[in-house]
Amino acid sequence: MPNPYSGRPAHTFWKRAVSDRHFSDLDNIIPRIEGLDTAKIATAGSCFAQHIGHNLKIRGLNYMDMEAPSKLLSDAAAAKLGYGIYSCRYGNIYTSRQLLQLVREAFGEAKPLDTIWEKDGRFYDALRPSIEDGGFGSVAEVRVLRERHLRRVRRMFETMDVFVFTMGLTETWASTQDGTVYPTAPGVVAGNYDPALYEFVNLRFSEVMADMEAARARIHQSNPSARFLLTVSPVGLAATATDNHVLTATTHSKSVLRAVAGELSAAHDDVTYFPSYEIIVGQPSRHSLYEPDLREVSAFGVREVMRQFFEVNKVGQAAGPASEEIDSDFGYEQCDDALLTKEFAE
């Protein structure tokens, strides 16, 4: 007696696709991205996205680095100044609202009011507070460098072929004056927390969806052929500002982001979802791809995700660099939210 599941491929059945498979051997889970070998690829997102960009770069793909550091700097020194982490020096973009804000600001359609935070006589770009270790010397320096940075960001949006964006969080802090959102809570890297000036926001599904649709639409207005590769960061929340348990809050945030990514990829041909989240978080790995803190992804986990991605998308250097050459710890020093973990480690 036939039923709708008769004849369906193996990867659609849990037993054959998951129960009987090792996590390194999942079949038909990675999407194939057409034209990736020649595409100009830009990256942004939460800190897990740093690994994607880093791997694209070392495999010789056409990775866009619009604010390239001088080769005079070692990689470590360049990273300290926010170079080479993403395609522009925007630091981590954790939320859909932050992405939309950056898109609008880059195209000159928004001008956030409260953008410079001070600490110990140094000045920080509040919209990318970790971009320069120790901050800047003056307000003027922050302003001038941000204005020049935004031009590069705009150029990136206008010319990229594929935009890889890792969605990280739904929780954020916003200005009560104009709704500007920040990658870190005021007072963590710089600035002062004043409840009258800043409020906690936990973006809901409809808001994340609307942000992402608006960002996509604005980018397409200037670059109609841009495609999007979405991932969801498997890194848990360092802390939640809700009253929920941090594990519940993490599940909620990631579920919202995963649902939005699915919805966008279902709605638009130019949006693809890359399930690095499922590879890391899913049952097959039995949480073995996490560090002992069960929050950060291990070097091996990152390597495994990228191996699967490049194995399906046969692009770049055929074999990629030897595993020992891949600096899988790359980037974790640049996670703003990890500062919360350090702060409350006691």
Next chain:
Amino acid sequence: MKLIFGDSHVSALKAAIGPKASPYTLIANHGKNLIDMQLDLVGDTLRVFADNTSASVPLDVTLTKGDRVVLSGPLHSSLVSRHRFWKSTAPWTMHEHFPKRQLASGNFIKTLAQDRTASMVQLLETAISAGISVAVLEPPRLSRRALTESGIDERVLVHVDETYRAEVRALVEATGTVVIDTPKDTHDGAFMRASYQAMSDTDVHHGNKDYGILALANAAAFLDDETSGAEDAKTTTDTSQTDTPQTGKARKSILQKLLKA
């Protein structure tokens, strides 16, 4: 031992001495060998070793307590300031002059200085801890030929060069090490005077024998001045400008010997 060692700028000082016997040992090596050095301190003996480039023999120097050493290398700014990066990037303070360029923050050159001199600063600290008197020799200012051939805007080149030197100088002096300034007569405040430039068509930043004579005299004043050491010499030193009667006499004596050669 009285030793002058470090990057290729030591060659001008070697040229100044020529084949004559000298109370000083001079070792010129490749600048890359100063970027990452292996330091082995055993008792009072410090071995400095680096083999970072096939373009040079390895750097292999052994220093002991009581040695007086002049290191050339930390303030070698030429490779930084002449780098093509500065054709497309400008220091942020010059943003009005370069409206289309990428800008480098104030931290950029500071980080660059820390990054490139980390191993040399560690060498200075280790040498001082081992009782070795050490000074750092500033290389010549850039030549105007460097400006022409690099194609970098003069304002950018001079700013980067001066800022980088100032940042490195601060790092070096923070260890308690004397900086021996490039001889005052050899530059016009920004660039090396043509009469002190190496004459090779391809050389844009080294000094010639005449430069070497003046620089050697300054270095010798430190090497021969047994009263000054790393611990008591906290100030920047261009001995041509701040001669004491004793060091001035010694310097003139060295100069006379060298100029007779």
